[in-house]
Amino acid sequence: MSKKIAVIPDQVLMKKIFIVRNQKVMLDTDLAGLYGVETKQLKRAVKRNAERFPKDFMFELNSKEIANLRCQFGTSSWGGARYIPMAFTEQGIAMLSSVLNSERAILMNIHIIRVFTRMREMLLTHKDILLQLKQLERKVTNQDGDIKLIFEYLKELLNPKTGPMRKIGFRRKDESTID
The missing domain is CATH 1.10.287 (Helix Hairpins)
Structure with a gap:
C-alpha cells in the first residue's frame, strides 16, 4: 500500500453519517464516491457476497426513511435514483473493504472506522x-x-430550547412584523 489517497476531513465524513433505525449508517452512494467506484458496482459486489452482510451490517431503506433523508438533505441527493439505497453500519463498512478489495477501499475504510471511533469517544x-x-x-x-x-x-x-424560528427575509410595508 504505497499510494496515498486524498485526505478527507473528519467533518466531511461525519456529515455523511446518518442515524437510521437508531444506528449510525452511511449510504451506498456516499461510500461509492469515497471508494472511487460506481454505486452500481458497490451494490453488485454486496449482492454477490450477501452472506457477509447480515441485517445488522447493511439494510435497504424503506420509503419512509428515504423521504426522511430527503427532507434532511433539502433535495434529493440521488437525483431520482431507480434503486433503493443501502445503508451500511460501522461493521458493514468494515466488511466492504474485503468485498471491494481495492487499495483505495481499504485505506478509506481505515479512515472511516477511525472517524466512527472518534465519534463514539466524543x-x-x-x-x-x-x-x-x-x-x-x-x-x-x-x-x-x-x-x-x-x-x-x-x-x-x-439542552437548548427549540422554539419557533423567526422568519427571515423582506416584508412589505403592509405585512405584520409579528408572526
Missing part, C-alpha cells in the same frame, strides 16, 4: 461530563445560589 466524553455535572449539582447546598445559577446556565447550553 459521545462517551459528553456523557461523562453530564454525569459529573449532575454529581456536582447534588453536592451544592442551598446557600450556594450563584453556583446553582451557573448550573442552570450550563443546563440551558447543553
Whole structure:
C-alpha cells in the first residue's frame, strides 16, 4: 500500500453519517464516491457476497426513511435514483473493504472506522461530563445560589430550547412584523 489517497476531513465524513433505525449508517452512494467506484458496482459486489452482510451490517431503506433523508438533505441527493439505497453500519463498512478489495477501499475504510471511533469517544466524553455535572449539582447546598445559577446556565447550553424560528427575509410595508 504505497499510494496515498486524498485526505478527507473528519467533518466531511461525519456529515455523511446518518442515524437510521437508531444506528449510525452511511449510504451506498456516499461510500461509492469515497471508494472511487460506481454505486452500481458497490451494490453488485454486496449482492454477490450477501452472506457477509447480515441485517445488522447493511439494510435497504424503506420509503419512509428515504423521504426522511430527503427532507434532511433539502433535495434529493440521488437525483431520482431507480434503486433503493443501502445503508451500511460501522461493521458493514468494515466488511466492504474485503468485498471491494481495492487499495483505495481499504485505506478509506481505515479512515472511516477511525472517524466512527472518534465519534463514539466524543459521545462517551459528553456523557461523562453530564454525569459529573449532575454529581456536582447534588453536592451544592442551598446557600450556594450563584453556583446553582451557573448550573442552570450550563443546563440551558447543553439542552437548548427549540422554539419557533423567526422568519427571515423582506416584508412589505403592509405585512405584520409579528408572526
